[in-house]
Amino acid sequence: MRKLPAIKVKQPAAVDCVVGKPENHESVFKHVKGQAIYIDDQLEMSNQLHAAVGISQIAHGRIKKLDLTAVYKAEGVIAVVTAKDVPGQLDIGPVFHGDKLLAKDIVEYYGQPLFAVAACSHQQAWQAVKLAQIEYEPIPPILEVWHALEQKSFIRPSHVMQRGNVTLAINDAPHQITGQINIGGQEHFYLEGQIAYAIPSEDEGVLVYSSSQHPSEIQKVVAEVLNIPFSLVTVEVRRLGGGFGGKESQAAPWACLAALLARVTRQPVKLRLNRDDDMEMTGKRHPFVNSYRIGFDDNGRILGAEFTLNANCGYSPDLSDAVVDRAMFHVDNAYYLDQVKIVGNRCKTNLASNTAFRGFGSPQGMITMEAAIDDIARYLGKDPLVIRKINFYDSKSTHRNITPYYQVVEQNILPTLINQLEQSSDYQWRRIQLRKFNVENKILKKGLSLTPVKFGISFNVKHLNQAGALIHIYTDGSIHLNHGGTEMGQGLLTKVAQIVAEEFKVDSSNVYISATRTDKVPNASATAASSGTDLNGKAAQNAAKIIKKRLIEFASQYFSVNKNEIGFVDNYLKVGSRLILFTELIQLAYVNRVSLSATGYYRTPKIYYDREKSAGRPFFYFANGAAVSEVIVDCLTGEYKVLRVDVLHDVGRSINPAIDIGQIEGGFVQGMGWLTTEELVWNDQGQLLTTGPATYKIPTVGDMPVDFRVQLFADAPNPENTIYHSKAVGEPPLMLAISVWAAIRDAISSLANYSISPRLDTPATPERVLQAIEQQCTASEVGL
Structure with missing residues (x-):
């Protein structure tokens, strides 16, 4: 036997596992000190150019004249490119064709890129693009979902999931309700806007630094635009200043344009969008217009349910097909639906193509179900939590654990999780105190709601896993x-x-x-x-x-x-x-x-989905959570405040509790912004009017819950073959914020002694809340 080399021998100390420890984010001190390098922080090369993009000033029309003479002559301009200068593919659609790098003959939304400029400075480039002389032949735009439905304007065919005889089940049920909810979009509003930096290399290749969530997609589309092999394109991403889905597919155009200008000039080119241009030119979370018809028994158990989900996809496919599918997969949320039909329409409008956003369609599906649950409760005069509990999936049942797409809910921990949260948040005692407060106060009303989340984890498309x-x-x-x-x-x-x-x-x-x-x-x-x-x-x-x-x-x-x-x-x-x-x-x-x-x-093993049969196992497992939110509403102004939030969330066996809790807190607040303050406004010409923080209100410190309590659900390791039995935590917490919106509805409903469920579209701005209050008072003949 060989001898060990001379080493200092000691007995091992008791080892704390690295996994499971609340360690700091690897760049936390760099972030705080301003030392974290983002693309715009990189040292500029001596011959570096800056790019800007010329955009359409109408929502829909034919280009009659594109005169760029003044642009070419502008100070500092080195190169100008249009669609005809693209040597390879012009269409950069991530899944389906339809996403044009630059418009050629037809413009389909206000803010669509028409040409790009490379100049010696950022300011020179953005001043130059404004000098273009463009004439259009306008075509009437489609801006709203109802208009798209009326004209049968869709970016992809509709999809239907159905189980049983839904019409018969609803008609034969003791009670029926119908409802509709308009769900607003959401701007990603990352701290680092869209940016790309392209450096030409040998053999017509290019090195691209991109603020992208999908470097391989950037590599692919840049290569296709330049008509070179993928192997000649290298994409590097050290860190993004936020993404939230907005940089999954929509980081691609700016990388392609920077690379194209680098090819033309043989110089490095950086393309950084200004905030207002970024918001105007890129897509958002999909707005939805959803409706439901539900039949239920005297206890509130759902016997039949029909949902129609209508997504405003914008002008092109982008990722909308998968977004609507995921909304359909999640409209059930935590509830068993026996006889059910779910229709998903992908409406084409003349707006920027809407895209991935944290939750990827699931929030728009879930909130529709939660609205319906609340409506049933008001109809029967019961606490919504009672109706939620009676409709939960039941793993002990032989059939009440199967989703509308026939996936078995194998680890159904929600009943246990919610019972625990109900106790730890003092839900029942607070409900009694809240009712007492509302009786004693005419102007200020409090609302309380506990809502669950069951979120499927996996990409919709199998090969991406x-x-x-x-x-x-x-x-x-x-x-x-x-x-x-x-x-x-x-x-x-x-x-x-x-x-x-x-x-x-x-x-x-x-x-x-x-x-x-x-x-x-x-x-x-x-x-x-x-x-x-x-x-x-x-x-x-x-x-x-x-x-x-x-x-x-x-x-x-x-x-x-x-x-x-x-x-x-x-x-x-x-x-x-x-x-x-x-x-x-x-x-x-x-x-x-x-x-x-x-x-x-x-x-990822086991996952599949048969679209023809609307059946399969599209998700490897489900992540779960629940939140109790309490709000106070001023019935004279519609203003409100989130007083307290209790969250209990399932992350399996946490790899890093500190990071997981941070994700839960951040996701909740972002979801709260989507549902309360973040309102996107377009004029009747399709121009976005909310293009910065002065007009688009993301949550601030002042909007945070006064009392915010977040706990990880213990003793629920993921039974699947996942990494150390952990569960995903990125998207699911966002939907916990539905409890804030439901609590606002609860407060408004108190005006009619909880007998009427108010219509409250999102975002629930003070104006919309005040309108709902007025409608509630009129319907119940109650004065303030």
């Missing part, structure tokens, strides 16, 4: 990690680094994370669908296991010790009764020619 990772271990023992996920502030890189550190049982500070690059991990899916840690974490874990296996096999042979006597502990390798430092193990392995590099790969 895959990921790769790359790990190098250097001879000093430091670990280099790269994977296909992008960091947009959500802590993905931190979590994956913890996973790798856990596998090798080393400090997470020993794992160094590099920028996401298409030449390191190819063909990666977007960082979206709340799957970033699930996919990339598993891929990184698999890469680490490959190297671990090599090291254990080497140590077994080198030290003549059985493999089962070898393990990684506290920065050491335990070999029988002895310890060798991880660094020394790596040096020894290198000298003995053991490969210290590996790629890992992961694909």
Whole structure:
């Protein structure tokens, strides 16, 4: 047997797992100190140019004349490109055709890109695009969902899910209700706007820095626009200043235009959209106009339900087909629907193409169901929580655990979670106190609501559920990690680094994370669908296991010790009764020619969906949560305040509780903004009027709940083969904020002694709340 090298031997200390620890975000101090490098912070090259985009000033029409003479002659202008200058494909649609890089003959929304300019400075470029002389032949635009439905204007065919005889079930039910809700869109309003920086390279290639959630998609469309092989395009993303879905598909045009101008000029080109241009030119969360018809019994149990979901998709397909599908998948939320029909319409309008946004259609589906549940409760004179409980999925039942798309709800923890939240939030006692307050106060009314969330985790499209990772271990023992996920502030890189550190049982500070690059991990899916840690974490874990296996096999042979006597502990390798430092193990392995590099790969198992049959298992598992929100409403002004929020959320076995709680808090507040203050307004010509923080109101510190309590649901590890039995946390918390909207409705309903369910479209601005109050008073003949 060979002797161990001379090393300092000690017994391993008690090891705290790296996974499960509330570690800081890997860039937290850089963010606070202003040292985190974003694209606009990169040092500029001496010959760098700046780009700007000329846009349409009408919503729909034919281009009769595009005179760019004055643009070419403007100070500092080096190059101007139009659709005819694109050497490859003009259509950059991520799934279906229809998304044009530059309009050629027809413009289809106000703000559509028509041409791009490269100049010596940002200011010169944006001044130059305003000099274009353009004449149009206007065509009447379609701006509203009802108009699109009337004219049968759709970007994709409608889809229908149906189980049983819905019409008969509703008609034969003891009670029926109908309802409609208009659900507003939402601007992503990331701190870092859309930006791309392209540097030409050899062989007509290009290096692109993009603020994108999907570097591989950027690589693909840039290559297709330039008509070069994908391998000649390298895309790098170190971090994004926020994405929320707005940089999944819609980061692509700006990268393509920067790359095109770099090709034409043979100089580096940066294209950064100003805030107002960004908001005007890019899509939002889809507005929906949804209706429902429901039959139920005397207890409030739903016997038949019919939903029609009408999405305002904008002018092109983008990702709308999948967004509407996901809204359909989530309209049931936490409730079993036996006889059910769900119709999803993809309405084409002359607005910027709406796109992915945190929740990806699910919030628009869920809020429709929650509105219906509240309506049933008001109709029967019961607490909405009672109606919710009686309609929950039931895992113990032989049939009440099957979704409308025939997926079995296998881990139904919501009844237990909600019972726990009901107790910890003092829901029943507060409900009694709240009713008493409302009787005693004529002007101020309080509302309380507890709403659940059941959110499916996986991409709708099966092939996107895959990921790769790359790990190098250097001879000093430091670990280099790269994977296909992008960091947009959500802590993905931190979590994956913890996973790798856990596998090798080393400090997470020993794992160094590099920028996401298409030449390191190819063909990666977007960082979206709340799957970033699930996919990339598993891929990184698999890469680490490959190297671990090599090291254990080497140590077994080198030290003549059985493999089962070898393990990684506290920065050491335990070999029988002895310890060798991880660094020394790596040096020894290198000298003995053991490969210290590996790629890992992961694909999500079990998932599928048969669109023809409207059946399958589109989600690997469900994440759950619930929130209790209490509000106070001024019935004279419609103003309101969120007094208290209690959240209990299921993340399985948390990889990093600090990051998970931060995601829950942030998601809730963003959802609250969508439902209360963030109102998008267009004029009758299709021009967006809310193009900055002065007119578009995202939540501020003053809008935060006065009392905000967030807890992670304990003892619910994910039973599936997920990364350390954790669950996704990116999107599900946003829908917890539906409880705020429902609580506002509850307060308004108190004016009619909870006998009438008010119509309250979203966002529930003070103006809309006041209108609902007036309608409630009129309907119930109550004066203020």
